[in-house]
Amino acid sequence: MEDLVMNAFWQDKRVLITGHTGFKGAWLALWLTQLGAKVTGVALAPDSPFFSSLELEDTITHITGDIRDPSVLANAVDSSDPEIVFHMAAQSLVLRGYKTPIETWSTNVMGSLNLMEALGDLTGPRAVVMVTTDKVYANDEQARPFRESDPLGGHDPYSSSKAAMEIGVDSWRKSFFAQTEIRMASARAGNVIGGGDWAENRIVPDIARALKAGLPIKVRSPNSVRPWQHVLEPLRGYMSLAEKLFTSVDPDVQSAFNFGPPSEGVRTVKDVVTTALSMWPGKWEDTSQKSNSAHEAQMLRLATDKAESLLGHFARWSFEDGIRATIHWYQSVAEGQCPRAVSLKQLQYYGES
Numbered sequence: 595m596e597d598l599v600m601n602a603f604w605q606d607k608r609v610l611i612t613g614h615t616g617f618k619g620a621w622l623a624l625w626l627t628q629l630g631a632k633v634t635g636v637a638l639a640p641d642s643p644f645f646s647s648l649e650l651e652d653t654i655t656h657i658t659g660d661i662r663d664p665s666v667l668a669n670a671v672d673s674s675d676p677e678i679v680f681h682m683a684a685q686s687l688v689l690r691g692y693k694t695p696i697e698t699w700s701t702n703v704m705g706s707l708n709l710m711e712a713l714g715d716l717t718g719p720r721a722v723v724m725v726t727t728d729k730v731y732a733n734d735e736q737a738r739p740f741r742e743s744d745p746l747g748g749h750d751p752y753s754s755s756k757a758a759m760e761i762g763v764d765s766w767r768k769s770f771f772a773q774t775e776i777r778m779a780s781a782r783a784g785n786v787i788g789g790g791d792w793a794e795n796r797i798v799p800d801i802a803r804a805l806k807a808g809l810p811i812k813v814r815s816p817n818s819v820r821p822w823q824h825v826l827e828p829l830r831g832y833m834s835l836a837e838k839l840f841t842s843v844d845p846d847v848q849s850a851f852n853f854g855p856p857s858e859g860v861r862t863v864k865d866v867v868t869t870a871l872s873m874w875p876g877k878w879e880d881t882s883q884k885s886n887s888a889h890e891a892q893m894l895r896l897a898t899d900k901a902e903s904l905l906g907h908f909a910r911w912s913f914e915d916g917i918r919a920t921i922h923w924y925q926s927v928a929e930g931q932c933p934r935a936v937s938l939k940q941l942q943y944y945g946e947s
Contacts, residue, residue: 603837605630610676612661612709613683615640617791618725620648622680622829624934625941627653634674636666637683644790647933661705667712678836679722681709684756688729689795691752702755703762710766713776721839722778723832724763728821728854728896729753730782739895742782742850760850767848777839777848783828784821784854784896787866787916789923789937791825797863801870802924811871811878816864819893821854824916826944827909828853834905847904854896859913869914873921910947919943 609626613619614635626633633654640646650656655674659666661683684702685691691698706724713722731740732747746761748754760780767778787798797813804811831853838847854860867878901907911919919940926936 603841604833607631607678608674608676609633609678609680610670610674611635611637611680611682612667612670612705613637613681614650614654614656615645616682616684616686617642617644617788617793618786618825618829619680619682620645620650620790621788621825621937622682622832623650623654624648624937625826625829625833628938628941631678634670634676636661636670642790642792644792644933647790648937649934661708662700664708664711667705667708671709671712671716675716677720678840679709679713679720680832680836681706681722681724684725685752686727687793687795688750688752691750691755695751698751699755699758702752703758706759707762707766710763710770710778714770716774716776718775719840720776721836722776723836723839724759724778724780725832726756726760726763726780726782727753728782728784728852728894730757730760733894735893737893737895739897740852741897742852742900777843779835779839779848780850781828781832781835782850782852782896783831784823784852784859784894786825786828787822787920788825789920789927789940790933797866798870798920801867801874801921802928805870805874805876806924806928808876811867811876812881813863813867813878814881816862816867816880816882818863819860819895820863821860821894821896822866822913822916823853823855823859823909824911824919824944826941827855827911827916830910831901831905831907834907835901838905844904851901851905852896852898853901853907854898855909855913855916856898859909859916860895861913865913866917869917870921873918874925910944915947 746757
């Protein structure tokens with residue numbers, strides 16, 4: 595499978611992924627195994643069928659554990675001796691964060707600190723990508739895109755926990771890793787869509803579940819604006835960032851990076867729904883007046899020129915391309931096709947784009 599020049603770099607690289615049983619983590623594990631990497635994953639047991647459907651247990655080292663337990667991460671790091679680390683384990687749902695704020699903070703903040711502590715004794719070049727979110731910014735609901743230098747914040751427990759994680763990453767990088775060959779950056783991605791996401795209260799899984807059942811899609815925030823991108827776009831960005839960290843001592847790379855779509859991908863939730871319905875016919879229902887949902891930001895945009903200039907990372911797929919690939923995945927699986935085969939075909943197609 596050809597994709598940029600990353601085949602040669604990733605061949606036989608020892609890679610540790612936290613959160614490999616989640617939506618993004620499973621896609622990354624699948625991609626890296628196709629590129630010849632030796633992948634170890636540590637995460638909770640999967641809470642959706644996606645990871646198991648990719649049949650990864652026989653091709654990676656699969657460790658089940660909670661990142662809030664320091665010994666779990668210490669053992670995973672010791673056994674895998676990773677050259678590259680992608681930290682993706684998280685409590686990643688905004689609304690669940692309101693229900694479980696302490697769990698959200700302990701997972702997203704203390705879990706991240708536990709990982710950095712476990713990495714501290716490694717020697718030689720190591721690249722560490724700490725994945726946060728586009729919601730780390732102090733959002734004033736203006737139309738301007740957020741840059742990596744903008745103030746951090748977060749109204750809800752999830753967003754604020756990820757902003758706190760960013761502060762921790764910056765502190766550990768300056769305090770403990772500055773005189774080592776551990777090179778660390780954080781990655782802030784826009785709203786990610788793609789096949790295999792079955793999380794609660796996310797618009798694409800809601801679309802897939804409703805259309806498969808022949809029900810109208812219930813949309814609680816049709817006018818919210820988000821930077822939508824297919825899951826393979828930020829994952830390629832994370833991989834490019836990891837490669838740059840591993841091969842370069844440029845201090846500018848050891849910092850925060852936004853990964854998002856071009857301006858045409860910054861659309862409303864309604865745009866996502868209507869575009870999906872043009873490919874998989876059905877109906878939708880505006881439930882915003884009936885919803886008692888907790889606060890969520892209405893406007894969110896990212897500036898991505900830093901990733902473009904320092905990493906050469908540009909989006910390959912348009913907004914419509916991403917929706918089309920996503921809907922095709924769910925339709926294919928609903929028709930009985932093998933999720934692993936469908937996912938590999940999409941990786942191949944993306945690599946040829």
